Amino acid sequence: MSESAARALARMFGRMAEAIEAEKDHLSELDGAIGDGDHGITMSLGFKAVNKALAALDLDTASPSEVMQTAATGFLDAVGASTGPLYATGLRRAAQALAGRKELDLAACRDMLAAFSEGIRDRGKAQRGDKTMLDVWLPAAEAAATAVADGRSKQDFWKAVTIAADNGAAATATMVATKGRAARVRERSLGHLDPGAASAAALVRAMAETL
Amino acid sequence: MSESAARALARMFGRMAEAIEAEKDHLSELDGAIGDGDHGITMSLGFKAVNKALAALDLDTASPSEVMQTAATGFLDAVGASTGPLYATGLRRAAQALAGRKELDLAACRDMLAAFSEGIRDRGKAQRGDKTMLDVWLPAAEAAATAVADGRSKQDFWKAVTIAADNGAAATATMVATKGRAARVRERSLGHLDPGAASAAALVRAMAETL
Amino acid sequence: MKKLMNKPSGFVDEMLDGLVAANPSLALGGDTGRVVHRAKPIRSGKVGVVSGGGSGHLPLFTGYVGEGLLDSCSIGNVFEGPTVGSCMEAIKLADGGKGVLRLYGNYGGDRMNFDMAGEMLEDEGIRTTTVLGNDDVASAGPAERQKRRGVAGIIYAYKTAGALAETGADLDAVTAIAQKTVDRTRTIGVALAPCQVPGSDKPSFTLGENEIEMGMGIHGEPGIWRDTLREADAIADEMIERLLADKPEGAGKRVSILVNSLGATPLEELFILYRRARATLEAAGIEIVRPLVGHYATSMEMAGASISLCFVDDEIEALLAAPAHCPFWTVTA
Amino acid sequence: MKKLMNKPSGFVDEMLDGLVAANPSLALGGDTGRVVHRAKPIRSGKVGVVSGGGSGHLPLFTGYVGEGLLDSCSIGNVFEGPTVGSCMEAIKLADGGKGVLRLYGNYGGDRMNFDMAGEMLEDEGIRTTTVLGNDDVASAGPAERQKRRGVAGIIYAYKTAGALAETGADLDAVTAIAQKTVDRTRTIGVALAPCQVPGSDKPSFTLGENEIEMGMGIHGEPGIWRDTLREADAIADEMIERLLADKPEGAGKRVSILVNSLGATPLEELFILYRRARATLEAAGIEIVRPLVGHYATSMEMAGASISLCFVDDEIEALLAAPAHCPFWTVTA
């Protein structure tokens, strides 16, 4: 019997929390080089709070959109760092994109990724190349759109999306930060991976593993 | 033709300024060890000012007391450090002690030294053994009183006074400061000469050379 | 760096506890515990003026809550933006039914949080407007003024917006005066020594034994040049020159000046700077009104100073003179 | 240590220039140029209240010249007493024909200069009295209270004597209230890092990387112990304990408290100290009235803080509440 969409999303958030926990110290180290060294902590706090909020939700009756909305609120209340409003906005937009949907087919995943990345862009007013998490989320969403347009299989869809995400994260090492805390060190950010991009790539992999 | 008492005092202050100038750096060094390192500067400023004030005085008509009073005012206006009110008070008292006198005989010198040292004591509320200039001025005044009582010659008088002054200055190295800035370092003042005592001994020698 | 504190994690909350305990005109509010507001509830019909930002800048931001100034303030961790939740709570506590001005410094984190809070409160029917402090001339050229960081000069906008709001003016008028004040205010800072974020194991930046940095931001953002220390008069001259070179449109011949300590720099040095700045301005035919010299916007124990000029017009000058009272700034009629 | 200054020899005079230029209620007076007095001449028939001391402690001493506080103040070089000449000028400028209270800290240099000035002015027919601030409990035991140094707590006596003088009280009454206030005030300081006298090539003292000194004086005079830094609550507890152990005769259950920065220590840390001090006092059944937290008596960029308790009675409490206005302390009715 196939899992409900709400349960699948909840499992995805569980996997995301695990992935972040595994990367926690590494993320804070990356942030220490060009920011304030807390990115592992803020992400960990955020995804723990998301899962705590979801634990209180009745997944048998909740819609995918409600799961997303609950995750958004949980993240927002827990995280004061820049990632708080960024991810909370992404999650709220994803909730809107999923409104009325019962299934998480590839079109839904595409729309969810698109809404998510646009939410982050609208909130943070950053663009591709600014050396932020957007350098992961925007190419990932594009890859998803292309994969659906090209009629790819589920496996190929997620492969394309994770490759785009990983490439995007790696590319941030060649960029000069102009948004967020890392913008303060300007040129000195060159050669360093953006911590928000690194965590975003880990989140995309957690999605691919669970959806 | 013997010099007038007023001229003798003026010459004494001239010699004092020279003696201080010669010791200036040494005095500041002594002060640097247990105080704020400016004693050479404050004494130099003070005695330059005294001589400047005296230069404006008509020594043909001025009394010894007037010379002392002029010196007191000159010193006071120039010196803000502790030595300002201490020496100015000493000089004012000396002026009072010389009031009405025309000659600087040994009795006058004895009274002058007594008034001078008492003025410093009254102003600073210090006692012998507190590691200050008083450890020079008080024994010097006592030696003067004894020498006059014993009917000593002028030469023996000044010899006794300078020996008492030099011994007093040397003894300050064995004392712990309890007055003035050096009191802040308490026990750490042990082993160091008191700068104010060192300069006082130099002043006594200048007196002996000129009176 | 030695600090009088307990666990770093308690730094902000304990500081806020002490601040409101020592100042009965202030209260801590909200479920987040990160909102400082006037102890007296807002007068119905008064426009609210809200600010907020990271901790570590006292008296900024929370210290300016008071009569004729701010109604409330949301506070983040040291050098971090306030959360969306605390921004929402601050806005609600400043809502007297006539809308709320969000008046805070131009930093990405603060903007994201305040913007999101504003959007979420629209649903609850609270009208809000935004004015961003962007007075730091060192942080971008005149053509990119909208990108500049907000620093000490924002207190001029607190004062004018706060004073106008007390008169019963509407939200558009209060927003307009805040915007005009920001548009007419310029600041530049110079850093001598860094501070350290509680819990961090290194200072916010490093400077050589005898080195200073002109134009450094209040979180250690890079400035214009870094070089050996020079005399105060030369530093004041350069700062005033840079401020006058960036004179706003419509600027007249009257300014208010704020000579501000970044934290460790004592009043003595501020007055030495002020003395020269004043002489230079007067030589340029500019008259000073209502000078301010002291600790107005700091970075904890950072050493250095900033100079702000507010190029007043009659309206701004009158509002600066209006009575005001908060724990760190009192203007009597 | 980096300072925003020009030639060290100009430090004090340039600072004073800036101070009076920024504060039109103050004026520089006397031939010495080292007297700050109220710009408005003293009201005839009012008792004058004069203070003075070395520079480097702003707002102390000159910053407290103002309505309901001091009439004038003589200023020495950094950490040096004011000259006899400036003390005489300060007293003369505060003479309204009813006599002048000399109210300053118990330091040898200051005493010698003020005493001599007083004696010299007797000839001119100006009656003066003396009250010495000696609030620093770390500087001598209770039996030798007369030997104690005067530190931040003296501002309580400025406030009560200044307020009483404004009412037209006579010199004996003004002297008595100043003495009572001093007798009921206790202070202790803790130092974290030194300052440096302008022109000197070394700091006023040295402390290890992680070392603090309890009870250190404001010029670096030795304190009670030197040890590694501990948590703020533990430090506040010890300070309050030492102050309460030295409670003055007649002390009741109400105190005013002053948590003061020695210079570089920021407001954040002061509020953390205040929070704990308040809780401890309340636990001991002591009520706080009119708390003061900020920079009231500093040693330039020295890091550290002091806590003062003024054990008020009804008279002192009422005088602390009286209106007062100087550049650094405003009390409104």
Ligand SMILES: Nc1ncnc2c1ncn2[C@@H]1O[C@H](COP(=O)(O)OP(=O)(O)O)[C@@H](O)[C@H]1O
């Ligand atoms: N305006 C923005 N738009 C998109 N992402 C941003 C923006 N500002 C910051 N970020 C992302 O946030 C990450 C830092 O997150 P985090 O360390 O949790 O927050 P903070 O910088 O507040 O400590 C950066 O690496 C970057 O990817």
Ligand SMILES: Nc1ncnc2c1ncn2[C@@H]1O[C@H](COP(=O)(O)OP(=O)(O)O)[C@@H](O)[C@H]1O
């Ligand atoms: N109360 C006092 N009585 C007598 N002499 C004193 C007293 N206080 C200080 N002195 C003397 O003054 C000397 C220091 O003088 P100086 O360096 O010129 O002044 P300051 O300490 O103000 O810098 C000391 O070495 C000591 O001899």
Ligand SMILES: [Mg+2]
């Ligand atoms: Mg971070």
Ligand SMILES: [Mg+2]
């Ligand atoms: Mg952070």
Ligand SMILES: [Mg+2]
């Ligand atoms: Mg000296």
Ligand SMILES: [Mg+2]
């Ligand atoms: Mg000296």
